[in-house]
Amino acid sequence: MKTFSDLSRLSLNQITTNQWSVREAVEGCVRAGIPAIAIWRNKLAETGLQETVNIVRNAGLTVSSLCRGGGFPATSASERQANIDENRRAIDEAAALHAAVLVLVCGPTPDRNIDAARGMVTDAIEQLLPYATERGVKLGIEPLHPMFAADRSVIVTLAEATRLAKRFASPQVGVVVDVYHVWWDPEVYASIEQATGHILGFHVNDWAVPLPDTLHGRRMMGDGVIEIRRLRHAVEQAGYHGPIEVEILNQTIWNMPGDDVLKLMCQRYLEHV
């Protein structure tokens, strides 16, 4: 399989350098020769939308995604409406940033009825789609690892995310593939193939053994057991040739100087992705 010899498809997902503000992360990317960045909404809120747009634009970076929309299921109709409204604001921000996609982490079930929660996700995306379409924002449904089904997302397999995305029969809705969330799945390669033409993003990192923590246990590429390059190749076969985000939530990495993180990230990207 083809290896990378340049960084032209690499994107820094901002959470990987959580120690940095938007400005610091953008300047770090410029220094490291990384052409794209994924912005997190909490960081954007700290800096302000217009200032974030200016910083990114002046640096000449592409915005591979905005993280995140979603969080749809809730017990009451008014809470669900509040979640929709919050997602409209996220769509506005994604439009202002010219982000390639708004990543959706769909949210947990508010009770024991996971099927009903899945229905709420479908309903919410249906409500959001016209708004996103008017603003030219794509919605990327990211299946999370099944260990997050109870507290982060009821959408936990790529097959399910793809079925959901295809229901809308719109180029504005697709899926985001993160190796950490899908690598374990005996159907992952079949699911990637089924997602052909609907993949809007690809995230890389690695799965440590033993896993120190479900949320913050992910590692730099090469430090775990995921067949990252094989997955990247499959995603390309399925038509995705866009940015590849490195997204790592890990305190050890957050304790490193940001420039060292980017240096290591670039090296591992060339070696393992």
Next chain:
Amino acid sequence: MKTFSDLSRLSLNQITTNQWSVREAVEGCVRAGIPAIAIWRNKLAETGLQETVNIVRNAGLTVSSLCRGGGFPATSASERQANIDENRRAIDEAAALHAAVLVLVCGPTPDRNIDAARGMVTDAIEQLLPYATERGVKLGIEPLHPMFAADRSVIVTLAEATRLAKRFASPQVGVVVDVYHVWWDPEVYASIEQATGHILGFHVNDWAVPLPDTLHGRRMMGDGVIEIRRLRHAVEQAGYHGPIEVEILNQTIWNMPGDDVLKLMCQRYLEHV
């Protein structure tokens, strides 16, 4: 859906009372009116096989399963052979105990190649099957939660376990359904239906939110988000009417007096299973 009004199908999986020896657990079951027990091999080793057989038989308990065989994949052929040999010993023990099934936790991948590890699992079961058949021992493939794919079992969905079991076209090989491992799966009810006639065991417990620990985070039925009764009903629809094991790995429960654990377990079983 039908609720239970008696304990006739309840079984104590011995790990739930890890604070107890075989003898203590068996005597506890007798006091609590629990008619069946699942024995763990490490506890059996402490007590001795013949003594364990005698204790269980004299108490009049049924042995719903022996935990566990499996652990098949390994880097070298000699290691894989050693694993097969160890599983033959487990089959002998299951036969001596008249255990209804030997539960297989199939083992992790020894490297990044999860597909190859899955092939090793298939090969190992194929090798073991004649030995198990001669001794009248059933092999129950238990899919684990996908968060254990890297360190405990490469078999992580019920669909995959069922496909694997059906390959052997033998009543001696089937699947074991544990609610903790399968509840998140959008295909779980379809998978249970596909497993009709092949289900050899059913384990209950619950998924706490937030999950304090991947291995030891499971809880008593009713303390989490799993639709246990709906899953039990589906498993019955698929033809399983055997023992229902309560299997909980949890330090808080292990710190309780064993009799209190059994009392709580019986109450929650009647309320939630």
